Amino acid sequence: xxxxxxxxxxxxxxxxxxxxxxxxxxxxxxxxxxxxxxxxxxxxxxxxxxxxxxxxxxxxxxxxxxxxxxxxxxxxxxxxxxxxxxxxxxxxxxxxxxxxxxxxxxxxxxxxxxxxxxxxxxxxxxxxxxxxxxxxxxxxxxxxxxxxxxxxxxxxxxxxxxxxxxxxxxxxxxxxxxxxxxxxxxxxxxxxxxxxxxxxxxxxxxxxxxxxxxxxxxxxxxxxxxxxxxxxxxxxxxxxxxxxxxxxxxxxxxxxxxxxxxxxx
Ligand SMILES: [Zn+2]
Numbered sequence: 001x002x003x004x005x006x007x008x009x010x011x012x013x014x015x016x017x018x019x020x021x022x023x024x025x026x027x028x029x030x031x032x033x034x035x036x037x038x039x040x041x042x043x044x045x046x047x048x049x050x051x052x053x054x055x056x057x058x059x060x061x062x063x064x065x066x067x068x069x070x071x072x073x074x075x076x077x078x079x080x081x082x083x084x085x086x087x088x089x090x091x092x093x094x095x096x097x098x099x100x101x102x103x104x105x106x107x108x109x110x111x112x113x114x115x116x117x118x119x120x121x122x123x124x125x126x127x128x129x130x131x132x133x134x135x136x137x138x139x140x141x142x143x144x145x146x147x148x149x150x151x152x153x154x155x156x157x158x159x160x161x162x163x164x165x166x167x168x169x170x171x172x173x174x175x176x177x178x179x180x181x182x183x184x185x186x187x188x189x190x191x192x193x194x195x196x197x198x199x200x201x202x203x204x205x206x207x208x209x210x211x212x213x214x215x216x217x218x219x220x221x222x223x224x225x226x227x228x229x230x231x232x233x234x235x236x237x238x239x240x241x242x243x244x245x246x247x248x249x250x251x252x253x254x255x256x257x258x259x260x261x262x263x264x265x
Contacts, residue, residue: 010029011027011028011029011109011110011111012027012028012029013025013026013027013028013133013173013215014026014028014047015212015214016035016043016044016047017043018038018039018040018043018066019039019040019066021176021177021178022037022039022066022175022176022177023173023175023176023177023212023214024036024037024038024039024040024043024044024070025037025135025173025175026044026047027109027111028051028053028109029108029109029110031052031053031054031108032053032054032055032056032108032109033048033053033054033055033056033109034055034056034057034058034059034106034109034111035055035057035058035059035074036058036059036060036061036128036135036137036173036175037059037060037061037066037067037068037135037137037175038058038067038068038069038070038071038074039064039065039066039067039068039069039070040066040069040070041069041070041071041072041073041074041077042070042073044070044074045073045074045077054078055074055077055078055081056081056082056106056108056109057081057082057083057084057104057106058071058074058081058082058083058084059084059085059104059113059128059135060083060084060085060086060091060094061085061086061125061126061127061128061135061136061137061138061139061175062086062088062121062122062124062125062126062137062138063086063088063090063091063122063124064122064138066175067137067138067175068085068091068092068093071083071091071092071093071094072092072093075093081095082095082096083095083096084096084097084098084104085097085098085126086098086099086117086124086125086126087099087124088124090124091124098115098126099115099117099126100115100116100117100126101114101115102114102115103115104128111130112130113128113129113130113135114128114129114130115127115128116128116129116134116162116163117159118136118137118139118140118159118160118162118163119150119151119155119156119159120139120145120146120148120150120151120155120156120157120159120160121137121138121139121145121146121147121148121149121150121151121156122138122149122150122151123150123151123155125137125138125139125146125159127139127163129166129170131167131170132169132170132171133170133171133172133173133215134163134166134170134171134172134173134218135173136163136172136173136174137174137175138174138175138176139159139160139163139174140160140163140172140174140221140225140227140228141174141176141178141179141182142172142174142178142179142182142213142214142216142220142221142225143178143179143182143183143185143186143199143203143221143224143225144178144181144182144185144186144225144226144227144262145160145225145227145259147259147263148259153252153253153255153256153259154252156255156259157230157251157252157255160227160228160255161228161231161251163218163221163228164218164221164222164228166218167218168217168218168219168222169217169218169219170217170218171215171216171217172214172215172216172217172218172220172221173214173215174214174216177212177213177214179203179207179213179214179216180203180204180207180213182225183196183199183200183203183224184265185226185261185262185265186200186224186225186226187200188265189226189235189238189239189258189261190224190226190229190235190238193223193224195220195223195224196223196224199220199224226258227255227258227259230250230251230252230254230255230258231247231250231251231254235254235258236250236251236253236254239253239254239257239258239261240257241253241254241257
């Protein structure tokens with residue numbers, strides 16, 4: 001049983017586990033809930049029923065099956081919910097298309113979120129953020145980033161940069177528990193990063209106890225995530241990126257090398 005402690009007014013965010021390593025983030029108060037990227041309806045319905053919560057809305061970041069697979073069944077069970085996502089005909093069941101700068105507000109749980117377009121993993125990928133948190137799907141992971149399935153480095157890197165420029169205290173809610181594997185790669189390309197070493201130890205303990213390592217924070221990611229550090233000369237040197245290019249071009253080339261190296265790691 002994924003039983004939660006109910007708070008009267010403020011909302012909490014609970015990671016509903018799905019598939020092997022997905023989290024379906026559930027924003028809820030004592031009566032209502034919003035879920036992000038329900039790839040599977042069953043764990044969501046079980047969680048809502050166990051905790052007597054009414055589903056209000058669904059937020060979708062991109063079209064991959066493990067993020068959208070539960071929409072139809074959830075709409076069948078909760079026909080009045082709003083389903084937000086990017087305008088991509090491959091996503092069935094959306095009721096509201098959203099794009100960069102759109103703002104979505106809910107009364108229960110009380111939360112407002114803005115949309116950030118973050119293509120690269122897929123071209124339709126969006127993130128949802130406010131002053132305290134970001135739901136970034138498969139764009140940014142703790143210690144890593146999503147695979148570049150549809151984008152190119154000059155599309156993906158600016159998306160990561162946008163996320164890295166959110167306020168430092170912003171909590172990072174990504175979709176997969178990939179942190180430990182990501183940190184093995186991060187430690188390989190950034191072996192002298194003391195903060196990374198400390199974080200890797202913390203993550204190893206968390207995973208040994210089968211606890212989630214998320215949410216992370218933007219400040220943590222800016223310190224330890226190699227994909228957010230492509231603008232720093234030592235990372236460019238590590239990837240052997242040099243030449244008479246602009247800073248932005250150097251960073252994009254560094255990102256491209258890192259992404260390729262990670263694919264083969
Ligand atoms: Zn994906």
